Amino acid sequence: MTVARLEAVLQKIADHIAARSDRGRPADYIPQLAAADLSRFGIAVATADGDLVACGDHESPFSIQSISKVFTLTLALGQIGDALWQRVGREPSGNPFNSIVQLEYERGRPRNPFINAGAIAVTDAIVAGHQPKEALGAILRFIRFVADDEAITIDHDVAASEKETGFRNMALANYMRAFGNLENPVDFTLGVYFHHCAIAMSCRQLAKAGRYLAFGGRLSPEGPQVISPERARRINALMLTCGHYDGSGEFAFRVGLPGKSGVGGGILAIVPGKASIAAWSPGLDHNGNSWLATAALEELSREMGWSVF
Amino acid sequence: MTVARLEAVLQKIADHIAARSDRGRPADYIPQLAAADLSRFGIAVATADGDLVACGDHESPFSIQSISKVFTLTLALGQIGDALWQRVGREPSGNPFNSIVQLEYERGRPRNPFINAGAIAVTDAIVAGHQPKEALGAILRFIRFVADDEAITIDHDVAASEKETGFRNMALANYMRAFGNLENPVDFTLGVYFHHCAIAMSCRQLAKAGRYLAFGGRLSPEGPQVISPERARRINALMLTCGHYDGSGEFAFRVGLPGKSGVGGGILAIVPGKASIAAWSPGLDHNGNSWLATAALEELSREMGWSVF
């Protein structure tokens, strides 16, 4: 693939997106997200050749929200390995991201690491007796490392808002604690969780951060190994089956790529062996996934023949 | 890939499987399946080069059971196109294959075409006012065509047993009928359903039958088009997210291929662009998926580097 071809495709997609009047609705549970400008759209692709091709608002930082769960999962697996799977499952939940129903039926073990409960358990595994600040530092260092960008920061206003309104997450964390599936003080673990969800990244930064999943665990096909190829494949598998909550099947059906969405409107999508993609538009569908970022990725996947299927 | 390399890999896998003492348990709800010999194992791979490489009991017919749902889905989409999705969803259910709970909460619309309720709705779309015999004929013709094998037949003893014990399926069908999501008499639709689940195929036949999903809708990379490439991709996506019931995430995690299992112990797995695979061993895990066919596919995918992720 040539850069020119990819640039042309991205431009065409951006034009199509710009022309759309159906733009979804922003997340409205915190003011920082509710105030989003629905006209925004950005996309960036990090290729196997080391190119970074982008279009639209690709340098604007946005709240990555649940996309951070991909990085915390990677980090937790690096720290405790497969023992993590005793605390969280690997199956699609069939329920909304913040559902507590299965936690009751399945005695405090979340279905997968990408629904809120699962991601809180993963964060708890990272905290592991340390101070929240240290755990958060480790997460931020990892993301900066894989993105090769020290400028990535946490939006503390967003983190504060998350905490103020995070009663369902408080409920999930306490519920897991009741079943012994949370080892640190609830406030510690949730503090870290709210902050890593509040990390702000641009499409460029996010596309770069996802490279290790696209290139067999390396930052580039020939680069140094960050995680094993098998672990990269497995995280991709989880992204495909669980990365869009109860819209995961639909994303696989339409886009055909492993992906992880966040309510900030971002989506990280992986083309194994070929590219890491970040798309962003703040309007969401009813499942909480970006309406137009999904549309953009569907077109990109089709145009480039990138579906894994 | 050379045939010799693939033959060697399959033989090694067959040796590993033969040495295993953990063999799962056969389905026990009908005598024909309960009587299965747990020592049996077969595997067959239809490659893009047109080769058919196989090992073990690859010529023994077994009851394909839910694997037939891949073919009925293909047929129904061919008949009524995307209108089918008004009657059945595209999301993992997070529940066992024969669960009725979501049908109540979601007013009679099954989550996906591979759980029992969804497959019954798909069968109903195929019946579409015709006599059961005609509908069943169409299904059998389609499978024989894609497998290029006129010898494929229905095991009528199995079909009769299915019907005798099919009370949960009777419940599912009547429940959908109550919500207007079944158009034909329950007996008609279930009659066809029980019979297409009772089709018997060998690994060889099944691997050949899956080629159109591996080769962009064609029976071979250069062969005639059976379905569009996009439809093939989409069916593969559904197989990956929903093909193993509440073990779908696990199969994606371990094997990394679209696959569809049946309680007869068979699994059809697709390597897009490269191969169609059928593996069979009658012992099941607690989700109703073949314990050793899964293990064999995991090893094959790893050895050949075939994971889509």
Place this chain on the structure above:
Amino acid sequence: MTVARLEAVLQKIADHIAARSDRGRPADYIPQLAAADLSRFGIAVATADGDLVACGDHESPFSIQSISKVFTLTLALGQIGDALWQRVGREPSGNPFNSIVQLEYERGRPRNPFINAGAIAVTDAIVAGHQPKEALGAILRFIRFVADDEAITIDHDVAASEKETGFRNMALANYMRAFGNLENPVDFTLGVYFHHCAIAMSCRQLAKAGRYLAFGGRLSPEGPQVISPERARRINALMLTCGHYDGSGEFAFRVGLPGKSGVGGGILAIVPGKASIAAWSPGLDHNGNSWLATAALEELSREMGWSVF
């Protein structure tokens, strides 16, 4: 209590009911019920003194529907005694009358004998290997006996309509059969069930039929024993906790009497030691209980000081 006092109270209630413009909505799943005249209202009280005081349309037969479940429960307990409780529970379900969800979670054992699933299991216990006609004959004989009225009959048009549209009940019965909690052919048991729900009775007849529950198991305080006093008390307890589906708590809260409703708009209410009451008005609330019969019983209970609490 004097008859004159009771007559005056019933007349006042009837006047209040006649003046109401909020009248609920009739059951609409079969034409015979959907066509109901919402202006109809009747009430009848059988007293401990042997009087039958009534007002309004107290001689008009209506479809007793689920009220029949009180009589089938009595009959089944008479036939197999406490063994019945192995097949059906004694707890409020917290779910709608036709819900199938708990059946899945609780492996085919309905929560109580008054939700549809439970009543089907009770009917199955009555069929017990006999022909449907015989079982139905036994039910009808029992009701005619306790009502002291040979004129009570089944509305076969209603029964036929029930059967035609009874897909959810078909689902419930097949589901229980799948768990071994239905012993007779589904068609036999449901045939009897649909027919006993289609029994037509007037308020007068129904009030008389309920006397054995009001008078310690006797048709009058000094009359012959039909069932033991303890059994009568227990059936009353079940009516109070489960007799109005997921509106049972509300009925207990407002009326304070054991009662059983039917979607034909009838309610049988018991004042232990004092009276058996039947009220009828075909408009229903959102739980499927008669809107105005409930209002009438609330006023009657308050005026007469009849609440058991």
Place this chain on the structure above:
Amino acid sequence: MTVARLEAVLQKIADHIAARSDRGRPADYIPQLAAADLSRFGIAVATADGDLVACGDHESPFSIQSISKVFTLTLALGQIGDALWQRVGREPSGNPFNSIVQLEYERGRPRNPFINAGAIAVTDAIVAGHQPKEALGAILRFIRFVADDEAITIDHDVAASEKETGFRNMALANYMRAFGNLENPVDFTLGVYFHHCAIAMSCRQLAKAGRYLAFGGRLSPEGPQVISPERARRINALMLTCGHYDGSGEFAFRVGLPGKSGVGGGILAIVPGKASIAAWSPGLDHNGNSWLATAALEELSREMGWSVF
């Protein structure tokens, strides 16, 4: 009823209970309850004549736990009247006392005031912007008043243990807060909740405290009105349908009286117009209700003919 007769019945019951080897299991989530002596049993009856007849360990204080919910409900209804029912329902839940499932399906509104979630909402209505200490003071004053006993106190060790292990209640409270059904800080409301559950009372004190429910809202049939007769009836109705969690139907079936249990092993039961009863034995059944206090109440109700049915 003569005191002598009642004394004889209570003594016989106490003898029967003493002879039982099946004694249930104590609550084990906090050390204070887990350490309970299973041989303990007490019972006390406050009669309409003003007598207090008791037997066994009737002067030993025990943790009233959920029985306190009857008093907080009374208090909250006194403060805000029927507006309370906008925040909590009046239906049996069909689920365990600490279930969170229905809260999700029913958007944060608990089914009834006696399951944990409902009782927390009721406590929140009492807090109503005041300091926890004031709210708790009001609750304690009310209980001391209706029990006519200033010696009743809170066991602060129990309260502290409840708080330390109260993660499920933390989850419930936060979950309701997420839906706007908790108005005070979670810590405030739960602080009051944990403390009123930790009130210690003897059977004598508890039987006296329940008199206003037995005597139409008065502390004795001729005494001053504490609450209206209608409100007393309604609270009794709620106790009957919801007072024993998912064992409420069973208690109504066997005992036939409105009752409220606590995991400390106590049960308050009301015989409208006749008596208020407190029974206590710390061993519980699988629903969390006292195994032997239930048995004692069943025998007492039968012997005295006190069933409301």
